[in-house]
Amino acid sequence: MRNFKKLLLPAVVALVLAAVNFCLNYALIPYSYVRIMMHQIETQEYDTLFLGTSHGLNGISPKIIEEKTGGRVMNLCLGGEYPKDAYYLLKQACKKSSPKTVVYELDPGYWCTPEGQRGDFNRVFYEMPWSLTKLEYFFAKEWKLDFRAALFPWFYYRSQFRQMEEILAVKRGQEYQNFGAGPFQNEGQGYADGFMQNALATGPKPEGKLELWDEQEKNEDSFRYFEKMQAFCEKRGIRLIVITTPVPSETLEKYAEKFEESDRFFTEYLKGLGLEYWNYNRPERKIKDFDYSLNVYTDYEGHMWAGQAEQFSAQLGEDMIQ
Amino acid sequence: MSLVSMEFLLFAAAAVAGYYWIPKRCQWMWLLLFSYIYYASGGIRVTCFLLFTTLTSYAAGILVEQAAEKIPDKKKAKRRGKQVLASALLLNFGILGVLKYTNFALHTVNGLFGTEFGSLQFLLPLGISFYTFQSMGYLLDVYWGRAKAEHHLFRFALFVSFFPQILQGPIGRFSALGEQLYASHPFDGKRIERGCLRILWGYFKKMAIADNAVIFVDAIFGNPELYDGLGLMGVLMYSIQLYCDFSGGMDVVIGIGELFGIHLDENFKRPYFAVSITDFWHRWHITLGTWMKDYVFYPVTLSGWMKHFSKFAKKAFGKQMGRTLPICLANLIVFFVVGVWHGAAWKFIVYGLYNGLIIAFSGLMAPAYRNWKKALHISDKSRAFHLFQMARTFVLVNISWFFDRAEDVPTAVLMMKNTLRRLDFRQVLEPGIEIGEASGTTFTVVALGVILGGCLLLFAVSVLQEQGKDLAEIFTRQHWLVKAAVYLCLILALPVLGQPSGESGGFIYAQF
Amino acid sequence: MEKLMEILEDIQPDADFDTCETLIDDGVLDSFAILSIVSELQDEFGITITPADIIPENFNSAKALWAMVERLQEA
Numbered sequence: 001m002r003n004f005k006k007l008l009l010p011a012v013v014a015l016v017l018a019a020v021n022f023c024l025n026y027a028l029i030p031y032s033y034v035r036i037m038m039h040q041i042e043t044q045e046y047d048t049l050f051l052g053t054s055h056g057l058n059g060i061s062p063k064i065i066e067e068k069t070g071g072r073v074m075n076l077c078l079g080g081e082y083p084k085d086a087y088y089l090l091k092q093a094c095k096k097s098s099p100k101t102v103v104y105e106l107d108p109g110y111w112c113t114p115e116g117q118r119g120d121f122n123r124v125f126y127e128m129p130w131s132l133t134k135l136e137y138f139f140a141k142e143w144k145l146d147f148r149a150a151l152f153p154w155f156y157y158r159s160q161f162r163q164m165e166e167i168l169a170v171k172r173g174q175e176y177q178n179f180g181a182g183p184f185q186n187e188g189q190g191y192a193d194g195f196m197q198n199a200l201a202t203g204p205k206p207e208g209k210l211e212l213w214d215e216q217e218k219n220e221d222s223f224r225y226f227e228k229m230q231a232f233c234e235k236r237g238i239r240l241i242v243i244t245t246p247v248p249s250e251t252l253e254k255y256a257e258k259f260e261e262s263d264r265f266f267t268e269y270l271k272g273l274g275l276e277y278w279n280y281n282r283p284e285r286k287i288k289d290f291d292y293s294l295n296v297y298t299d300y301e302g303h304m305w306a307g308q309a310e311q312f313s314a315q316l317g318e319d320m321i322q
Numbered sequence: 323m324s325l326v327s328m329e330f331l332l333f334a335a336a337a338v339a340g341y342y343w344i345p346k347r348c349q350w351m352w353l354l355l356f357s358y359i360y361y362a363s364g365g366i367r368v369t370c371f372l373l374f375t376t377l378t379s380y381a382a383g384i385l386v387e388q389a390a391e392k393i394p395d396k397k398k399a400k401r402r403g404k405q406v407l408a409s410a411l412l413l414n415f416g417i418l419g420v421l422k423y424t425n426f427a428l429h430t431v432n433g434l435f436g437t438e439f440g441s442l443q444f445l446l447p448l449g450i451s452f453y454t455f456q457s458m459g460y461l462l463d464v465y466w467g468r469a470k471a472e473h474h475l476f477r478f479a480l481f482v483s484f485f486p487q488i489l490q491g492p493i494g495r496f497s498a499l500g501e502q503l504y505a506s507h508p509f510d511g512k513r514i515e516r517g518c519l520r521i522l523w524g525y526f527k528k529m530a531i532a533d534n535a536v537i538f539v540d541a542i543f544g545n546p547e548l549y550d551g552l553g554l555m556g557v558l559m560y561s562i563q564l565y566c567d568f569s570g571g572m573d574v575v576i577g578i579g580e581l582f583g584i585h586l587d588e589n590f591k592r593p594y595f596a597v598s599i600t601d602f603w604h605r606w607h608i609t610l611g612t613w614m615k616d617y618v619f620y621p622v623t624l625s626g627w628m629k630h631f632s633k634f635a636k637k638a639f640g641k642q643m644g645r646t647l648p649i650c651l652a653n654l655i656v657f658f659v660v661g662v663w664h665g666a667a668w669k670f671i672v673y674g675l676y677n678g679l680i681i682a683f684s685g686l687m688a689p690a691y692r693n694w695k696k697a698l699h700i701s702d703k704s705r706a707f708h709l710f711q712m713a714r715t716f717v718l719v720n721i722s723w724f725f726d727r728a729e730d731v732p733t734a735v736l737m738m739k740n741t742l743r744r745l746d747f748r749q750v751l752e753p754g755i756e757i758g759e760a761s762g763t764t765f766t767v768v769a770l771g772v773i774l775g776g777c778l779l780l781f782a783v784s785v786l787q788e789q790g791k792d793l794a795e796i797f798t799r800q801h802w803l804v805k806a807a808v809y810l811c812l813i814l815a816l817p818v819l820g821q822p823s824g825e826s827g828g829f830i831y832a833q834f
Numbered sequence: 835m836e837k838l839m840e841i842l843e844d845i846q847p848d849a850d851f852d853t854c855e856t857l858i859d860d861g862v863l864d865s866f867a868i869l870s871i872v873s874e875l876q877d878e879f880g881i882t883i884t885p886a887d888i889i890p891e892n893f894n895s896a897k898a899l900w901a902m903v904e905r906l907q908e909a
Contacts, residue, residue, distance in 0.1 A: 466886030
C-alpha cells in the first residue's frame with residue numbers, strides 16, 4: 001500500500017503530461033503533407049524515390065517521371081530535410097518498397113549549415129510511426145537536442161494557438177481522415193500529383209538570404225548520413241543518382257563563383273564515392289524548352305513554378321532512362 | 323552534453339536509477355563510471371587532459387603529505403613539499419593558461435609590436451577551469467595540512483570528475499565533498515522530491531526567464547547604435563539573463579547531486595540583495611569567490627614580500643593606511659585574476675579590476691564611512707538605509723555588466739553614455755528583435771510579460787529564502803496532489819513560456 | 835588578551851567581541867577585517883600566521899584568536 005502511494009505522484013504527473021501533450025499536439029500542430037507522404041510509403045510500393053529539399057518538392061513531378069520511366073514514383077523531398085532526415089525516410093520507405101532507383105536532390109546549403117530548430121524541422125520524426133527505425137532516428141536527431149523537442153512536439157508550434165480553430169476544423173474533416181491534399185490548396189500553391197505545385201508568380205521576386213556553398217562551414221553530419229544512404233542503397237542494389245535543380249540565370253550570374261565552387265567540390269566528392277552527379281546548373285546540362293529567367297521562378301533561390309517543374313521533370317526522366 | 327539536451331536527461335535518469343539498484347558499496351564506482359562516460363562523450367582526446375590533472379594532483383598530494391611525515395628535518399620537509407606543490411601548480415595552471423590565453427597573448431603582442439603571429443587552434447577541455455581549480459584547491463589544502471591526502475586513486479578521480487558539477491561548477495572542496503562521494507546513500511524519497519523540484523526550478527529560470535531575456539540582450543548589445551535608447555533595458559535584461567542562466571544551471575546541477583544524496587555547495591545566495599560589492603561576491607558565484615579568497619587572497623596578503631610592503635606602508639602612511647593598503651593590493655590582484663578567469667580579453671580585465679577597485683576603495687574608506695554615519699545618525703539597521711545600500715550595489719553591479727557583455731571596452735563605454743543621454747523604451751517595439759519562429763510587436767510584448775512574471779515569482783521566492791525559509795522542505799510536507807500540481811506547472815512552463823535554448827542549448831558558464 | 839581586545843575594538847568598533855562566538859560564521863568579520871587583525875597580531879606578538887591558520891575555528895571568537903596567538907608564540 002505504501003509503495004503504491006509513493007508511485008501515485010510520478011504516475012499522476014506522467015499521465016497528466018501525456019494527456020496535455022496529446023491534446024496540444026492535436027490542437028496546435030497543423031495538418032501537413034508529410035502525413036500524406038508517410039501514409040503513402042507505408043501503404044504503397046514505389047520503384048523510384050526522390051529525396052531532398054524544397055527545390056525537389058517544387059521541382060519534381062512524379063507523374064511526369066512515371067510517364068518517362070514507367071515505374072511508380074514517389075517524391076519525398078521536403079523543405080528542411082537534411083541528409084539525416086532523408087536517410088531515415090528512405091529506410092522507412094524501404095520497409096514496404098524495393099525501389100530500383102533513388103534520386104537525391106542536393107542543395108549545397110544543407111551541407112554547410114547546422115540543422116536549425118525552427119518551424120517544421122522535427123516534422124518527419126513526428127509523423128513517422130513507432131518502429132525500430134524511429135528509435136534509431138530518435139538517437140540520431142533528438143538525442144543532442146533540447147529535450148523539449150522530443151518531449152513536447154507542440155513546443156515549436158506554440159504560436160499556432162491563434163489558428164487553433166482552423167487546425168481543429170481541418171483535423172476533424174474528411175480530407176484529413178483520408179489523407180487528402182485539399183487543405184493545402186491555396187492561391188499560391190497546392191499539393192497535387194505528388195509534388196508541391198507553385199502558381200506562376202508575377203512581380204518582384206524575394207531574394208532573402210541565400211545559403212550558398214561554403215566549404216569552411218561543412219556540416220559533417222550531412223556527409224555522414226549521405227554516405228550511410230549510399231551504403232544502404234549499395235547493399236540493396238539500388239541505383240543512387242544525385243542531382244541539383246537549376247536556379248534562375250540571374251542567381252547563377254550573381255553568384256557564379258560560389259556555384260562553380262560548389263559544383264567542383266561535389267563533383268569531386270561524389271566521384272570519390274563512385275556516384276553520378278547531375279548538376280543542372282552546368283551549361284552542358286541542357287533542359288529542353290526550359291525558361292531560366294527569374295520571371296517564372298518563385299524566388300532567387302530557385303523554387304520553380306509547376307509549369308517549369310514539368311519541363312524539368314521531363315528532362316530528368318529522359319536523362320534517367322538514358 | 324548540454325544540461326538541456328535529451329541525452330543529458332536520459333543519462334542522468336539512468337545514472338540515478340542504477341545508483342539505487344546496485345549494492346551500496348559500489349555506488350561511488352558507479353558515479354565514477356558515469357562521470358567518465360559523461361566526460362568522454364565530449365571527446366576522447368580532451369579526456370587525456372582530465373586524466374593528466376587527476377594523476378598529477380593525486381601523486382602530488384601523496385608526495386606532499388609524505389614529505390611532511392617522513393622527512394625528519396622540518397626545514398627540508400617543507401622545502402620538499404614546496405617543490406612538489408610548485409611543480410604541480412605550475413603544470414596544471416600552465417596547461418590552463420596555455421590553452422586559454424595563448425591567443426590573447428599573441429594578439430596583444432601583435433598589437434604592441436606590430437608582429438603578425440597567427441592564432442592557434444587549441445582543444446579546450448570542457449570545464450577545465452572548474453576541475454583545475456577544484457584539484458589545485460585540494461592540493462593546497464593538503465599542503466597546508468587542512469586536508470588529508472587521498473590515497474585511493476579512483477576515489478580521487480571521482481572527486482575531480484563528478485559529472486554534474488564538472489561543466490560549470492560549483493567548485494567543490496575536498497573536505498566537504500570527498501566524504502559524501504564515497505559514502506553509501508540509501509534511497510530517500512524526500513531527497514529525490516527535493517532534487518526534482520530544484521532541477522525543475524533551475525530549468526524554469528533558464529528556459530522561461532533567461533532564454534526570453536537573451537533575445538533582448540543580444541539585439542541591444544548587438545546593435546548599440548540602432549538601439550541607443552535601450553542601453554538601460556539591455557543591461558537590466560542582461561543582469562536577469564546572467565543570473566537566471568548561471569544560477570538556473572546551478573540549480574539543475576545541485577538538484578542532480580541531491581538525487582544521488584550528495585550535497586553540493588551553493589553558488590548563489592540572492593546576489594541582487596547584496597548591500598555592497600563585497601557582499602555581492604559573497605552571494606554571486608560563491609565557490610569561485612571563496613576559492614579566490616582562500617587560495618589567492620590570503621596567501622598573497624600573508625606572503626613575505628607583502629609583509630615587507632606592509633612594514634614600509636605603515637611607516638610611510640601611518641598605521642591604519644599601512645594595514646589596509648597591502649590588503650587592497652592583494653584584493654586587486656585577486657580581481658585581476660577573476661577578470662582574466664572570465665575570459666581572455668581586456669574587457670574582462672576591466673570588469674575584474676572595476677570590482678577590485680570598488681572593494682579596495684570601500685576598504686580604505688571604511689573608517690571614514692563609520693564616522694560619517696555616526697555624524698549623520700544613520701543606523702546600519704534602518705530599513706531605508708538597507709534599501710539604499712541594495713540599490714547602490716545593484717547599480718554598481720550593472721555598470722560592471724556593461725563590460726562583461728559588450729563587444730569590447732569602447733562599446734561598453736558608448737552604451738553607458740547612451741544610457742545616461744537617452745532613454746527611449748519605445749525602441750523595443752521596433753522591428754528587428756526576434757528569435758526562432760517569432761518576431762514582431764506581439765511577440766515582444768509576450769516575451770516581456772513572461773520575463774516580468776518570471777522575475778516576480780523569482781523575487782517572491784528569493785524574499786522567502788532570504789528570510790531563512792526552506793521552501794523545498796515546505797514543499798515536501800504538502801499533500802501529494804499539491805506536489806503534483808507544482809511539478810506539472812513547472813514542467814509545462816518550460817515549453818509554454820520558454821524559448822528554445824539556442825541552437826547549441828548552451829549555458830554561458832559552460833564554456834569556462 | 836587585553837592587547838588583543840584593544841586591537842579588535844580598533845579594527846571593528848561595532849562588533850561585540852566579548853560574547854560573540856560566530857564572528858566568521860555570521861559574517862561579522864569580512865576578509866578585510868580578518869587580514870587587518872592578522873597584520874596587527876603579527877606586528878604586536880611577533881608571530882607568523884600562514885594561510886593554513888586562517889580557518890573559521892581560529893577566528894570565530896576572541897577566545898579562539900587568543901588561543902591561536904598563544905599556540906603560535908610557543909612554536
